[in-house]
Amino acid sequence: MSLFLVNRYLGEEEDENISKEHASNDLLAKLQKKSKQNQEHSLKNKTANHTVKETQRHDVVKKRKSLPESNQEAQPRRKKKLAAASSRDLESNSGSAKGPSDACLTPRDGQKDEKEEEATAAPEAESEKPQTPGFTVMASFENKPVQKVHRVLPQWLAQPDVFQREIKNNLVPVSDIRGLCAPIVQKLHNNGIDHFFPVQAEVIPAILENMQNGLLIGRGGYKPRDLCVSAPTGSGKTLAFVLPIIQLLMERVVCEVRALAVLPTKELAQQVFKVFTSYAEGTPLKVVMVAGQKSFAAEQASLSEMRGNKRRSLADIVVSTPGRLVDHINKNSGFSLENLVFLVIDEADKMIDRMHQSWLRQVVKAVYKTKSDTRNISTFARTEDVFVTAASLSPPQIPLQKLLFSATLTQNPEKLQQLGLHQPRLFTSTRNHSAHVCNQDSFDFPQGLTEFYVPCTLSKKPLILLHFILRLKLSPILCFTNSRETAHRLFLLVQLFGGVQAAEFSSRLSPAERKHKLKEFEQGKIQLLISTDASARGIDINQVKCVVNYDAPQYIRTYIHRIGRTARAGKAGLAFTFLLGVQEKNFLQMVTNAGSPGIQKQIIKPENLKSMEARYEEILQELAKMIKSEKVY
Numbered sequence: 001m002s003l004f005l006v007n008r009y010l011g012e013e014e015d016e017n018i019s020k021e022h023a024s025n026d027l028l029a030k031l032q033k034k035s036k037q038n039q040e041h042s043l044k045n046k047t048a049n050h051t052v053k054e055t056q057r058h059d060v061v062k063k064r065k066s067l068p069e070s071n072q073e074a075q076p077r078r079k080k081k082l083a084a085a086s087s088r089d090l091e092s093n094s095g096s097a098k099g100p101s102d103a104c105l106t107p108r109d110g111q112k113d114e115k116e117e118e119a120t121a122a123p124e125a126e127s128e129k130p131q132t133p134g135f136t137v138m139a140s141f142e143n144k145p146v147q148k149v150h151r152v153l154p155q156w157l158a159q160p161d162v163f164q165r166e167i168k169n170n171l172v173p174v175s176d177i178r179g180l181c182a183p184i185v186q187k188l189h190n191n192g193i194d195h196f197f198p199v200q201a202e203v204i205p206a207i208l209e210n211m212q213n214g215l216l217i218g219r220g221g222y223k224p225r226d227l228c229v230s231a232p233t234g235s236g237k238t239l240a241f242v243l244p245i246i247q248l249l250m251e252r253v254v255c256e257v258r259a260l261a262v263l264p265t266k267e268l269a270q271q272v273f274k275v276f277t278s279y280a281e282g283t284p285l286k287v288v289m290v291a292g293q294k295s296f297a298a299e300q301a302s303l304s305e306m307r308g309n310k311r312r313s314l315a316d317i318v319v320s321t322p323g324r325l326v327d328h329i330n331k332n333s334g335f336s337l338e339n340l341v342f343l344v345i346d347e348a349d350k351m352i353d354r355m356h357q358s359w360l361r362q363v364v365k366a367v368y369k370t371k372s373d374t375r376n377i378s379t380f381a382r383t384e385d386v387f388v389t390a391a392s393l394s395p396p397q398i399p400l401q402k403l404l405f406s407a408t409l410t411q412n413p414e415k416l417q418q419l420g421l422h423q424p425r426l427f428t429s430t431r432n433h434s435a436h437v438c439n440q441d442s443f444d445f446p447q448g449l450t451e452f453y454v455p456c457t458l459s460k461k462p463l464i465l466l467h468f469i470l471r472l473k474l475s476p477i478l479c480f481t482n483s484r485e486t487a488h489r490l491f492l493l494v495q496l497f498g499g500v501q502a503a504e505f506s507s508r509l510s511p512a513e514r515k516h517k518l519k520e521f522e523q524g525k526i527q528l529l530i531s532t533d534a535s536a537r538g539i540d541i542n543q544v545k546c547v548v549n550y551d552a553p554q555y556i557r558t559y560i561h562r563i564g565r566t567a568r569a570g571k572a573g574l575a576f577t578f579l580l581g582v583q584e585k586n587f588l589q590m591v592t593n594a595g596s597p598g599i600q601k602q603i604i605k606p607e608n609l610k611s612m613e614a615r616y617e618e619i620l621q622e623l624a625k626m627i628k629s630e631k632v633y
């Protein structure tokens with residue numbers, strides 16, 4: 001019995017009574033006859049066409065030689081010929097094998113060369129071809145205004161997990177977070193933390209939910225999803241990854257590098273290292289920093305040691321900068337990432353910009369570099385599979401989960417794609433994520449921040465800054481310049497003026513000096529820290545009341561990170577940007593487009609600066625001499 005009924009064409013005179021075999025023989029004979037007829041027919045046509053084409057070509061040449069014909073006259077005649085040809089085709093319809101595409105014509109006005117004549121003449125002769133009665137005039141267009149195309153986000157970016165931006169009114173008691181173990185809760189309590197900030201309350205459980213019996217396993221036994229977190233500056237992103245990582249690794253038996261946090265600068269690496277160390281205290285976990293603050297050999301010794309002829313890891317958690325990390329991957333045979341489970345990419349947008357250094361490719365290569373001997377004895381496999389299938393998970397894999405954090409995370413899928421994320425999940429407080437259409441340069445600003453811009457001239461900038469400290473008592477002030485030369489010059493000027501405890505912070509200083517200056521600033525020993533963008537990102541300095549953009553930042557991301565050094569952890573803060581007349585329009589536009597809740601104008605009256613002007617004129621000359629002598633040495 002057949003499974004499917006196949007209907008076959010049996011010809012017009014199908015006789016119900018004849019046998020199947022008989023019918024198919026008949027049909028075959030009929031088809032053969034028809035095919036023979038068609039062949040003869042097409043042969044005849046070819047000969048006829050050739051003769052007609054030749055005659056046409058002769059006619060065209062003759063016409064050209066004798067009388068020039070205007071387009072207006074020629075066009076209707078050509079149309080008539082075509083219409084006649086197509087109606088003949090429709091009538092005859094002799095079952096020619098040629099397709100309708102042969103009949104497509106595109107006559108153009110005002111062009112009458114030999115080719116065109118051929119094109120119009122040929123279909124006239126090829127009477128067998130089916131043709132459409134009308135024809136489309138090409139090369140003519142309507143001048144419509146072009147509609148703007150909006151980028152459409154992939155689903156994970158368009159539908160994120162959204163949390164509250166406002167911190168103070170949305171604190172979550174630590175005890176409300178499921179899955180946090182008692183030692184971590186105790187540690188938080190000791191550090192004076194009884195409530196989580198919104199980003200922490202959302203992200204910590206999301207990382208913890210993949211932990212089962214000390215193993216990292218995603219939903220349904222698959223690889224866990226990678227997480228991207230976009231939250232305002234000072235919203236507590238560091239604890240959001242430090243706490244779950246410590247909790248998930250604290251039960252480990254053998255010491256191996258299982259978590260790696262990569263940050264763009266030494267200062268940031270130092271800061272995150274401190275937080276990891278503080279929460280790893282009292283657990284067997286060892287945290288090591290490799291950011292170039294010590295010699296390579298010293299870092300090498302802190303990462304691993306040789307026991308007999310066996311390598312032994314001395315680090316569970318490594319905090320690093322990309323350059324030094326790549327050095328250790330390539331030159332330190334004792335550094336292994338084969339057991340890595342968490343890869344934290346902090347300040348992720350900055351780290352994506354550093355992708356040309358191919359640090360991530362090197363990390364991934366080191367992670368999946370399992371030696372053949374260990375593969376045989378290990379219960380778990382480590383292979384870099386493009387597709388996650390049941391087969392690819394047998395034997396069970398050691399997964400690698402990527403955790404991305406930034407206050408200005410790019411929404412550009414092309415850029416994010418470079419990170420090779422696995423089914424990513426986005427956590428954000430940004431409002432515009434709800435729409436499928438995105439504005440790439442829109443970000444969330446800290447709730448407690450008040451923004452001002454100060455219209456000024458170049459020569460009045462130092463006086464306004466001094467006025468802020470000496471009269472308005474706004475210190476401690478973190479002041480940003482666009483270059484280290486400006487930072488240095490301004491520092492010298494303020495020092496010469498006197499009455500203000502100032503310091504500079506730029507690449508002119510050694511890492512140790514920079515660390516020292518930051519410490520003094522935090523302790524309140526320095527009222528004014530004049531810095532380049534070296535301290536703009538991620539640096540968490542307690543009690544910065546006020547940020548001054550002495551030079552207006554060129555990019556919105558720079559602005560957001562600079563002003564984010566104040567109004568941290570739900571506190572209030574002020575941000576002033578000095579603007580020259582020519583900068584005002586563009587700067588205000590940039591800030592408004594970025595989603596700023598509002599930037600107010602702050603005018604400093606000239607009479608408020610008058611009393612400082614004489615002294616200022618005096619020191620300008622001294623400053624010029626000082627800079628000249630510095631250049632000589």
Ligand SMILES: Nc1ncnc2c1ncn2[C@@H]1O[C@H](COP(=O)(O)OP(=O)(O)OP(=O)(O)O)[C@@H](O)[C@H]1O
Pocket residue numbers: 193194195196197200231232233234235236237238239406407537538539540564568569
């Ligand atoms: N739950 C909490 N309770 C009180 N203070 C907290 C809490 N979480 C974090 N903090 C403090 O808030 C400050 C900002 O935290 P953190 O540096 O992690 O912010 P961030 O979001 O990483 O900022 P940035 O984007 O600028 O790097 C820190 O001083 C931190 O100690």
